[in-house]
Amino acid sequence: MCEHEKVACPRCNASFECKVGSISLCQCTAVSLSVDESQFISDGYKECLCASCMLEMKKEYNAKLLEQKFTQISTLFKKK
Numbered sequence: 001m002c003e004h005e006k007v008a009c010p011r012c013n014a015s016f017e018c019k020v021g022s023i024s025l026c027q028c029t030a031v032s033l034s035v036d037e038s039q040f041i042s043d044g045y046k047e048c049l050c051a052s053c054m055l056e057m058k059k060e061y062n063a064k065l066l067e068q069k070f071t072q073i074s075t076l077f078k079k080k
Contacts, residue, residue, distance in 0.1 A: 009050035011057075016050045027051045037061050 005018045019026035031054040033041070040061040041054065049057070 007048065009053055010045055010047045011049050011053040014050045014052065018048050020048075028054060031055050031058065033058060036065075 004021070006015060007018045008015055016027055023029065028048060028051055030051050033054070037058050041049065041057045044057075
């Protein structure tokens with residue numbers, strides 16, 4: 001049976017088992033990410049994150065995106 005590496009999440013320091021050799025069994029597959037969300041996370045971290053941090057960063061990205069869109073829309077209304 002394949003041994004998996006115990007690693008610490010670089011964001012929160014939580015310990016988790018990295019299953020890069022069996023990616024379909026890895027905890028990270030529980031978090032569905034768009035290409036943009038994945039890029040946002042990889043811009044800040046080069047190592048694997050725990051699923052909790054991946055989910056938090058996904059929420060952060062989408063909150064920032066929503067804020068940017070709101071700012072763009074509100075700017076249009078202010079011009080009138």
